[in-house]
Amino acid sequence: MRTPTTNKNTTIFFFYLFICFFTVRSLYGVPASAEMPSVEFSGTAKWHLLRRDGSIAWSRDYSFIVQVASNGWNIKQIPTASEQGPVEVAGSDNIDTYRAMDNSYITNRSTIKQFGTVCEGTFPSEGSKELQVLWLTFLYPKYYTNTIFSRPITLSEINYQITEGAKINIELDQNAHLLKNMEFQSQGVYFSGNQTVRLNSPLNSGYKLWSISISDVINLPNISVPSKIQYSQYLPVNNNQIFMNWSADISVESVTNLKPTLSEDFLPVITNKTLMTLDYRFAPRGQPVVLIRPNQNGVDVAQYNLSKGQWLNRDQASVFAGYKVAASLSTGHDISKKRKLIVWMMFIFTTIGLFLILWKSKRNETNQK
DSSP states (O other): OOOHHHHHHHHHHHHHHHHHHHHHHHHHSOOOOOOOOOEEEEEEEEEEEEOTTSOEEEEEEEEEEEEEETTEEEEEEEESSGGGOOEEEEEEOSSEEEEEEEOTTOSSGGGSOOOEEEEESSSOTTSOHHHHHHHHHHHHHHHTTOGGGOSOOOOTTOTTOOOTTOEEEEEEETTTTEEEEEEEEEOSEEEETTEEEEOOTTGGGOEEEEEEEEEEEEEOSSOEEEEEEEEEEEEEETTTEEEEEEEEEEEEEEEEEOOOOOGGGGSOOOSSTTOEEEEOTTSOTTSOOOEEOTTSOBOSOEEEEOSSSOOOOHHHHHHHTTOEEOSOOOOSOOOOHHHHHHHHHHHHHHHHHHHHHHHHHHHHHHHHO
16 A cells, blocks of 8 residues: 555655756757748849949849758759859758859859868858858748857858947747848948958947848748848948948749658758868867867868768768867757756756655654654
8 A cells, every 4th residue: 555655755756757857858958949840942032242322233143942841951052144153052950061062053164163061050151141141031930049059140251240249130930930130230340451440420339231131921821931031231431331232132932841851861962972071060160179180280170072972970070081089079959068067956956855855754754663
């Protein structure tokens, strides 16, 4: 026959198991991200380089395909005119991001070097600005809670931007998995050559460097998709004014359901089986270099040629390139040392408290006998 003490101890035991589960989940579980249906978007993007008077100095048009699911994503960007550049393809398995430039569509290929890049996390930090804007527009609502994306958002090819002290304003509809607006507010400074220049009043308190705004939406049963998107980018001049130097009009023309697929299937297909690859996973920005060669100093990036046309994971890449890992690498969901300490302290104190309760309960039961 079960006594009240036995029932109490059983309850305490199961509560302790719950605490153990919570500790493991907090330390090693994948961070929460908005659950998005598996879909594919396709459309066009028209990019314009602008003169100070607002006239168009140069244009480039793309078609694009964006695939997103719970276990990864892929973006393919294709120039409309073959002479305008290579096809850019990037994809992620929710751990790292892989990118390849396919020059097989280019008329004069000798001027374009084909290469691949791999970077830590789910944001294509080594991608082009055009591809990054597509990622922010369609994928930011999925990954905005991911700890790997807690660093400042920096777009490529804006060589005058200073991210220190910058602010980013984001309007997001979490339930609809929809970005409404994103605006990067830079401090009143910018790079000119290799010098930092401070703007005069009223721009010295800050100015809009770039923005993404949604003007129309396709509403589907499980998701709302941006269908008309505008990108604007601004350049400071004469220390007291700015003008729009880049603009883009992005349109979504079709949305279809995506069939279930494996995470590795989101990675770019490699047409060059010996693709030269720059691997940035081993030197995360703002962190110490974590790869070293024997008898050599640390390196900033691992460089290697693929042998079988297959992307390499972190362990494979370090061995293949002749490096050894000098420190543990992020898995895409690392947590801070401070948070680890807090979780472990909670676990330890809870464990001690529960065992004291059990010991006292057992002692009282013995005294009653």
